[in-house]
Amino acid sequence: MAEIADDLARAVPLVRTSVLPPDAQPTAELRAYHPSPSERVRSAAQDALIGIGANPYNAGKLADILTNIVQISPLGVPLSAADYAHYRDTGDNANAAIAAVGAIPGAGKVASKAAKAGARTAGDVAAEASRLFDTSRLSEVPNVKQFDLPRYQPARGVPARTQELIENADVRAKMLDTIKRGQEMGGAKWYNAEPLREAFNAELGKGGDEAFRQYMDMVAATSPRSDVGTNVRNASYYYTLARQGQPIPAIGTPNPQPYGHMAQRLHQQNAGNVVGAGWNPLQNPKPASFVENLAGNQMPVTVDTHAFRLPAMLAEDPRFLETRYITGKGATPRNIQAELKGGQTSLADALETPAFWQSQPKENEYAALEQYYKSLGADLGMTPAQTQAAAWVGGGPVTGLASDSSKAFVDFVEDRAVKTAQARGITPAEALSQMIRGKAPLLSVGGAAAVPYLLSTQNEGGT
Structure with a gap:
């Protein structure tokens, strides 16, 4: 953190020097800016940081901080005033209104927090910036091409168990609640x-x-x-x-x-x-x-073990129990479905043992389950990948998720x-x-x- 604080201190004068052209004429120059003055300052800040050897993975985040520290446009006027003129002249009334009250439109998350909490120390800011990655925008969809993958379409339709599962209104309601819970836990950000x-x-x-x-x-x-x-x-x-x-x-x-x-x-x-x-x-x-x-394409759905098990376990449908469950090398396979029918295993025991449930869909089930998750996401305004990830996190206690769901x-x-x-x-x-x-x-x-x-x-x- 001391190294990052030092980078900030060394970069401030460099940024001020590199972005303040002498004898600038605000009115004439402002209309020619594209992008906005604050974006120009951020760019100069990032170049200055990289130039002094700052960690390149932090450069964008630190540039946001420097933008708020410098607060002067390339025209020698306060940055918010320069932005106001720019957005007013380009017809962007929303950002002009933000700039009019002294804020910088589009400032990064770390910088915005720093501006609102003026009492925070340089060490506090450095602590936020010390990570390798800026994770402040993970809730966004990456700016890459979004497209579906080809799927096997069974000529005879999907199995009855799958069709009945995706048509089960009670299960759907439970799935939506689980996905909402996972979204609140940050699960929708997982793939970004x-x-x-x-x-x-x-x-x-x-x-x-x-x-x-x-x-x-x-x-x-x-x-x-x-x-x-x-x-x-x-x-x-x-x-x-x-x-x-x-x-x-x-x-x-x-x-x-x-x-x-x-x-x-x-x-x-x-x-x-x-x-x-x-x-x-x-x-x-x-x-x-x-x-x-x-890679950023959030249209396909990754129907993994947890995505497959979750609706089946919420439905308590024994047709999704394992028929060949092996506890270890050399162990005799167990048919959990048969054990349930014969009374050797109870449904309550099965629900407490996620490994008793099948781990992957059949070839003729994948496309139907993908469409199921897509429809759930459409109800919640989420991409298919965000929906599956939120279900993964929210449903972890049900499906036996071993990974840390907070990350x-x-x-x-x-x-x-x-x-x-x-x-x-x-x-x-x-x-x-x-x-x-x-x-x-x-x-x-x-x-x-x-x-x-x-x-x-x-x-x-x-x-």
């Missing part, structure tokens, strides 16, 4: 990974978007049976291999620690498919949708970067940079100081 995309672009330039998607492909590849933190970590391992042009481990061979997993064989198979033909949305609708959602995806990435930095004696920004550039994957939250760097970092002095 734009701060991470920005980090990829800051590191790699033109190839940033392609690398960002490649990492998300590996997230999808390693998602089966993973909590989110483990998913983020293991995806970075396969991503690092792919970036370096190294082969994906053969199916069944051990991964180096800490990148092993109970579903490692499937992860290896998926990762191999990713670097080959990629995801086929007709054959693998869930991971293909997961990648799209994380968005980018929060889990930041956790891993912070812990990796602690283990390696570097900064979180450096840990993230190494991962993005394919030099070294992330470590687990628990840390592993003794774990060596992998791959190319063995030649870079890693411990």
Whole structure:
């Protein structure tokens, strides 16, 4: 935090110098501004921060703070007055009204809070800005193309259990309540990974978007049976291999620690498919949708284990119970549906054991369940991905969610970067940079100081 406060102090005079042209003529100049004066100042502030070596992932957030500190336009007049003239002359009455009362239209969340709470210390502001990612806009839909994926359409229609489930009015009401609860908990923000995309672009330039998607492909590849933190970590391992042009481990061979997993064989198979033909949305609708959602396309629905189980468990419909439940290696499979019919298991016991319920839809059910979530989202004014994510968070206590429901995806990435930095004696920004550039994957939250760097970092002095 001291470093960030110092960056702010050093950048203020640079910003003032770079954005105050001498002998400016306000009236003539203001009409020529596009974008607004405050946006011009933010841009100059961000350039100044990067120029003095500030963390590039914080530059946008810190630029908002500096805009409020500087409060002077490139024309030498108060920034709010310059904005008022600009918005008045361009016919933007709403923003003109905001500027007229002395506020800066469009100022960032951190800056707005700082302006309203004048008594806050520089340390308070620095604490807010110390994170790798600016998460203040996760409730927005990323500015990328939004489109549906092709789905298998069964010629004979969907199974009766699915049709009856999506037509059940009581279940629908419970689902809407659950989604609202998840939205209040911040669940709708979960998929927005734009701060991470920005980090990829800051590191790699033109190839940033392609690398960002490649990492998300590996997230999808390693998602089966993973909590989110483990998913983020293991995806970075396969991503690092792919970036370096190294082969994906053969199916069944051990991964180096800490990148092993109970579903490692499937992860290896998926990762191999990713670097080959990629995801086929007709054959693998869930991971293909997961990648799209994380990449910013919020139209497809990721019908994962929790999305599938939630309405079935709320309906208490035994047709969705497992018929082949295995408790461990070598154990005899259990038919939970048959046990319920025979009285060996009660419905109450089944509802307390989410693993007793089937974990994925059948091929002829996916499209119908996707449309179900879309219709729920339409009722609440949410995108399909926001709807599923909010249901995931709100329904976690029902479906046995293991991951921390208070965090968005980018929060889990930041956790891993912070812990990796602690283990390696570097900064979180450096840990993230190494991962993005394919030099070294992330470590687990628990840390592993003794774990060596992998791959190319063995030649870079890693411990």
